Amino acid sequence: MPAGLPYFAWIDASETTFGPEHMRWDEAVFEFILSQQEGDPASLTAKVRRPVNEAGSVIGLLGPGRKIWCWFAFDCGPALVKFRGRLVGIPTSIFEELVTLEFVARPFDVVAQKEALAETLRVLPFYDPVVLDKERRKDPDVVLEGYTAIWHYDRETHILTISDEITGEDGLVEFDGASETGKVLYDGLGLTLTSGPLSRVDVSAEFTWTQQAVGTVDLTRYIIDIARPITDGQAGSIASYTLTADSWPKPKTGIGDGWEVAESRCYENYDLTLRQWTSSTTVLVETGDGQTINGSRTHSRSTFAIPPGSMTVGFDIQSTWSVSYNDDGDATGYSSNYSSTASVLPLHHITPTLVAGYKAERQCTELVSFSLIADVQPILTDPEDGEAMRIDDIRSVNLSDPEEGVPIGDPRRRSYIATERGNRSLEHLIALARAHLMKRARVVEIAFAPKLARMPEITLRKNVSLIEPRVGEAVGKIIGYSIALDGSDGRVKCEVRIGCTIGYGGSQVAFAGTPTYCSIDYVGADYQQFNDRVVLFDEGDTSVGYQPPQAAPNDDGIDFLSALSAEDVIDIPLTVENPPRDQQTYILQATMGHTLPRTPAADDAELQKYYETTSELAGAALRQVETKLIFKLKSMTREFSSDYELQVTDLKIPTGYDLEAA
Amino acid sequence: MPGFETIVRPVVFPNIRPVPTRSLPPEDNPEQGKCTIGGGGGGIIAVTENISVSGSVHNPKETERRVDQVRVSQKNEDGTINRESFVELEVANRITMEDSVAGDPPEFESAPPGVGDPDAIYPKGGKQLSKYYYAPIKEADNIEITKRNIIKKEPATKEGSGE
Numbered sequence: 001m002p003a004g005l006p007y008f009a010w011i012d013a014s015e016t017t018f019g020p021e022h023m024r025w026d027e028a029v030f031e032f033i034l035s036q037q038e039g040d041p042a043s044l045t046a047k048v049r050r051p052v053n054e055a056g057s058v059i060g061l062l063g064p065g066r067k068i069w070c071w072f073a074f075d076c077g078p079a080l081v082k083f084r085g086r087l088v089g090i091p092t093s094i095f096e097e098l099v100t101l102e103f104v105a106r107p108f109d110v111v112a113q114k115e116a117l118a119e120t121l122r123v124l125p126f127y128d129p130v131v132l133d134k135e136r137r138k139d140p141d142v143v144l145e146g147y148t149a150i151w152h153y154d155r156e157t158h159i160l161t162i163s164d165e166i167t168g169e170d171g172l173v174e175f176d177g178a179s180e181t182g183k184v185l186y187d188g189l190g191l192t193l194t195s196g197p198l199s200r201v202d203v204s205a206e207f208t209w210t211q212q213a214v215g216t217v218d219l220t221r222y223i224i225d226i227a228r229p230i231t232d233g234q235a236g237s238i239a240s241y242t243l244t245a246d247s248w249p250k251p252k253t254g255i256g257d258g259w260e261v262a263e264s265r266c267y268e269n270y271d272l273t274l275r276q277w278t279s280s281t282t283v284l285v286e287t288g289d290g291q292t293i294n295g296s297r298t299h300s301r302s303t304f305a306i307p308p309g310s311m312t313v314g315f316d317i318q319s320t321w322s323v324s325y326n327d328d329g330d331a332t333g334y335s336s337n338y339s340s341t342a343s344v345l346p347l348h349h350i351t352p353t354l355v356a357g358y359k360a361e362r363q364c365t366e367l368v369s370f371s372l373i374a375d376v377q378p379i380l381t382d383p384e385d386g387e388a389m390r391i392d393d394i395r396s397v398n399l400s401d402p403e404e405g406v407p408i409g410d411p412r413r414r415s416y417i418a419t420e421r422g423n424r425s426l427e428h429l430i431a432l433a434r435a436h437l438m439k440r441a442r443v444v445e446i447a448f449a450p451k452l453a454r455m456p457e458i459t460l461r462k463n464v465s466l467i468e469p470r471v472g473e474a475v476g477k478i479i480g481y482s483i484a485l486d487g488s489d490g491r492v493k494c495e496v497r498i499g500c501t502i503g504y505g506g507s508q509v510a511f512a513g514t515p516t517y518c519s520i521d522y523v524g525a526d527y528q529q530f531n532d533r534v535v536l537f538d539e540g541d542t543s544v545g546y547q548p549p550q551a552a553p554n555d556d557g558i559d560f561l562s563a564l565s566a567e568d569v570i571d572i573p574l575t576v577e578n579p580p581r582d583q584q585t586y587i588l589q590a591t592m593g594h595t596l597p598r599t600p601a602a603d604d605a606e607l608q609k610y611y612e613t614t615s616e617l618a619g620a621a622l623r624q625v626e627t628k629l630i631f632k633l634k635s636m637t638r639e640f641s642s643d644y645e646l647q648v649t650d651l652k653i654p655t656g657y658d659l660e661a662a
Numbered sequence: 663m664p665g666f667e668t669i670v671r672p673v674v675f676p677n678i679r680p681v682p683t684r685s686l687p688p689e690d691n692p693e694q695g696k697c698t699i700g701g702g703g704g705g706i707i708a709v710t711e712n713i714s715v716s717g718s719v720h721n722p723k724e725t726e727r728r729v730d731q732v733r734v735s736q737k738n739e740d741g742t743i744n745r746e747s748f749v750e751l752e753v754a755n756r757i758t759m760e761d762s763v764a765g766d767p768p769e770f771e772s773a774p775p776g777v778g779d780p781d782a783i784y785p786k787g788g789k790q791l792s793k794y795y796y797a798p799i800k801e802a803d804n805i806e807i808t809k810r811n812i813i814k815k816e817p818a819t820k821e822g823s824g825e
Contacts, residue, residue: 103749133680174771230721249703257695290759298714304707313706335716342709397680572692577700582802628700635695 003077003452004212004492006032006485008046010067011084013108017154018082022071027051030098031487034074034083038165038460041106042155043074044083047487054508061101062086070103070210074483079456081483084556103109117160118143124400125427125538130407131205142637146431148438152460166438166501166654169462173454177467181453184468188449188495191471197502198440200388201433203612204369209399210364213560220353222566225573227604227629231575232309237351239271239309240627241583244268245350245365255356258636262357267573270307277301307347309580311586313618314343328540343615345482345587345622356476356633358569360560363639364553366417366547368426370646373432376441377659389436394429412560417644423452423535426546426646430537434544437651442499445655446474446638455483455494462499465555474657476500507542508532516550534649547647554642556634572632578625584654590621725791725816726758732810743804750808753799759792781786 006029009022027048036042041604053059060066068087085103107113118140121127129137136142144162154164163169176182224236233239248266257262283295321336371388387547393601397404400411408416416422448466450458458481459521466474476498485495512520534545544576558568591614698762736747801807 014753131679212769242704243701244703247699247703249699255697260693272707274709293717294694294720295717296715301709301711303709306709331719333716333718336714338711339712340711343706344709345706346704348704356764393679395679572696620704622704623702625698627704628698630696630698632692632696 003075004485005075006046007071007073007075007080009071009148011069011071012067013069013086013589015071015081016071016084016157018071018080018084020072021041023073024129026070029072029103029485030414032072032074033482033484034072034081035482035484036105036153036155036460036480038477039139039150039152041104041153041158042083042085042104043105044070044085046072046101046103047098048101050097051464060650061099065289072479074485080396081456082209084156084158102217104156105153105158107153107160108152113160114140114245117162118648120273121147121162124424125432128425128428129354130207130399130404130425131428134397134404136596146428146435148435151540154459159431161461163477165477165499166656168460168462170459172463172465173457173477173478174465175448175450175467176465177469180449182467183451185449187449188447188493189468189470190447192445192447193379193443194445194499195440195443197372197443198387198389198437199376200371200373201436202371202388202392203367203394203429205394205425205429205492206388207366207368207396207399207416207422209364209396209408209411209413209416210401211360211364211414212400213360214358215564216355216357217354217562217564217566217569218353219566221355222570223352223631224631226574227576227609231579231627232581234269234349235454237349238629239349239580240578241311241345241622241630242578242582243350244348244627246302248252248350248352249354249358252431253451254618256633256635258360258639259358259633260569261354263355264353265354267349269351270305270346271306274302274304277303293320295557303527306344309347309349311347311584311587311618312342313345313591314341314508314612314614316341316343345618345620356569358633360558360636362555364414364416364555365639365641366553368417368429368549368644368646370429370433370546370648372422372430372437372648373502373650373653374441375650376439376443377504379443379502379659387440391432391436394432394585396425408563414525414553414555414559415551415642416528417549420652423548425547427537428647429548429646430544434651438501438543441501441502441503441653442477442479442656443502444474444476444500444659445479445497446471446476446496446500446657447497447621449494450496452483452492458496464496466498472658472661474498475654476656500655500656501568501653502659503572503655506652507543508534508536508649508652509546510545513547537615543653545649549644549646552639552642552644555640556638558634570631571632571634572630574629574631577628577630583627585621586625587608587618587621591617619622701723722759722792723816724757725760727754727814728756728814729754729814730807731812732799734805735804735806737804752812753796754812755796755798755811757794758798759794760790 007023007025008027008029009024010026011022014021027046029046031047032044033045039374040055051059052063070085070087072085083103083105088102088104122129126382127143128146132142146161147164148166149162149164154161174182175183175184176284192435208531224233224238227233227238228236231239232253234319236627245266245268249261249264250257251261251264253261278300280299281297283293285292285293285295298361317338317340319336319338323333324332324333328334370383398408399408400406400417407421409419409421413419419424446466448468448471456569458479460478463475463477478496479499480495480497482493482495484495485491486493508527511534515528515530517523517528518578528547533547535548536542536545556571560566697773730753731750733748733750734743799805799807
């Protein structure tokens with residue numbers, strides 16, 4: 001068949017494979033434009049004779065039973081440019097002899113294809129679900145955020161794929177400028193600069209999680225080691241006039257933010273139970289002359305095991321005696337009573353235990369920022385001063401949320417970005433910045449008119465290498481093409497547009513770095529942290545690398561992954577207010593001016609009053625100087641934020657077009 | 663010709679990020695969350711001592727006596743009896759003494775078997791009555807018992823009567 005001949009066949013939707021049977025002329029095509037732009041399905045605009053039936057009557061193109069799919073082919077000489085599409089819209093100029101039909105090579109199952117394809121693209125580091133809202137993860141378009149790729153619709157098979165915007169997957173179409181088919185037409189050549197390149201992307205991202213941990217810490221030794229010497233307590237004990245075993249905190253008592261007593265016991269070293277003791281003695285003497293002399297003595301005491309260091313703050317003694325006589329003046333009876341009451345303030349020697357239980361719910365945030373600089377040729381200004389983009393709305397879901405699969409792995413961790421998974425998130429951030437820079441580095445757009453014979457090679461999944469005297473050498477991704485038949489003059493116009501990056505080329509190199517702990521041979525490459533390490537952000541890409549950060553959380557230092565000691569969780573160290581010595585001094589001062597009148601000597605009532613008020617004074621003074629053990633445990637509800645400046649290399653961008661050479 | 667669908671590089675996807683979490687925390691308040699272990703327990707304990715000493719001297723008190731009334735006539739040196747010259751005497755043959763008993767009174771009124779004077783009685787009220795017997799006087803040529811076993815009570819008690 002001669003080159004330049006169009007074929008048009010109405011088909012069923014099921015006829016997805018072009019065959020010789022489709023090389024027919026169901027419609028007489030007078031004029032057409034077949035074109036496809038990057039990201040869009042191919043479209044065909046064909047001007048045909050208005051369809052009529054056998055009787056010569058006009059028929060409706062969109063009538064029931066009419067086929068709406070077509071195979072269009074255009075003979076380019078060596079091969080056909082083929083197009084399979086479906087009629088869209090309402091034909092225009094339907095009352096003229098020629099009507100314009102518009103077809104699009106858009107798959108009818110584009111949504112399903114896109115979702116299926118998106119599912120395969122949801123891989124790290126290009127796609128990171130933790131920085132996407134859960135509902136928006138279902139959006140297939142969101143999946144391309146980290147890729148330098150765009151949807152591609154095959155104009156024949158309607159298979160949806162993605163195509164890299166810099167390097168096409170289906171190879172290179174060369175126009176060497178020398179061979180017959182390698183030359184492009186003189187007319188139709190154009191070079192435009194779409195915009196200045198993006199020289200820098202500033203990224204800041206926020207990774208948050210709730211640090212969660214549950215456990216216990218034994219504080220007994222810590223408390224006693226500090227409080228015992230201050231209170232002059234016995235071995236393993238604390239001494240105080242007011243701190244008793246009963247006042248020791250009981251289990252479930254809150255002792256700080258997120259802390260409560262898990263276990264506690266406390267006992268008094270000395271039994272302070274008041275015990276009664278009584279002894280009685282009676283003597284009966286018979287003198288032999290009928291006279292008897294009776295004698296009795298009763299001694300009763302109430303006492304307890306008075307601990308060392310106890311104070312006697314009051315002492316009351318009452319002593320009475322009497323003698324009775326008969327009429328003869330002889331003594332017939334004698335009685336005496338002695339009673340004393342000592343007000344003792346016991347020094348409590350308590351031996352406590354205290355195990356603190358924690359339930360951590362700490363909001364942690366890691367703020368990561370970096371600037372990725374594109375290694376691009378300058379156009380108008382120095383790239384360093386050029387246009388910069390800021391991406392600062394990136395934030396993660398709660399990385400310890402079970403519904404999200406606990407991306408942090410172990411919610412007790414202090415750092416996310418230093419984990420293997422965290423590194424993937426960082427690589428995703430780099431992928432985002434890289435995608436923007438790569439896309440914007442495609443500054444030079446060249447349009448040219450190849451010979452018709454080369455058009456069957458052209459797809460949007462290919463690159464073009466163009467050598468042309470006026471342009472020089474250029475390599476770029478095909479971002480659009482068209483073939484048009486002008487019905488007025490019968491001329492075929494072909495056009496291909498390519499986008500060329502203006503980088504300097506080159507590649508980044510990974511560095512193993514210096515291990516911080518031991519040799520790599522000993523423990524493997526993933527065991528320890530490294531200094532000066534450069535990791536390429538993706539295995540198949542050498543455009544950019546970064547230095548994985550070492551964990552440096554700006555928190556209170558608690559590492560829930562290891563066993564915690566009291567020293568690990570103490571925020572404000574233990575202090576002892578009013579140890580026994582201070583209490584003694586205070587009580588003595590409080591009662592110092594309280595003395596009995598010496599002249600005249602106090603009577604019994606005054607004495608009694610004296611002792612009562614002494615006890616009251618001592619008790620009141622004691623309430624002013626209660627012994628207190630004060631400390632603060634690190635908060636289990638606190639929030640922390642750590643800043644990280646990620647070190648990244650420059651982004652190496654291919655040299656699609658050398659502006660400096662041009 | 664414009665595309666049939668708008669597919670652009672997702673430079674700006676609105677609302678694709680998770681909802682921001684809480685705003686950054688304020689600085690930790692050092693005074694918040696402090697643990698204070700203390701207590702106003704421990705008070706003054708009164709230790710008492712009491713010593714009571716008593717003593718009493720008891721003299722027994724006669725409450726009753728039983729006497730024989732006798733008349734002793736003069737006996738001359740020659741051994742004759744002058745009945746006109748005599749003295750009358752009362753000779754006690756039993757004296758009842760009352761004494762206090764130390765301690766609680768016994769629950770019985772008669773002496774427990776084998777204890778104390780078999781005639782002693784222990785009336786309720788803590789008083790012990792002891793009876794002392796003396797050899798009764800014997801009649802002789804100048805001694806005449808005029809009346810036997812006259813009971814005499816201490817004036818505070820009833821007047822006794824002879825047996």
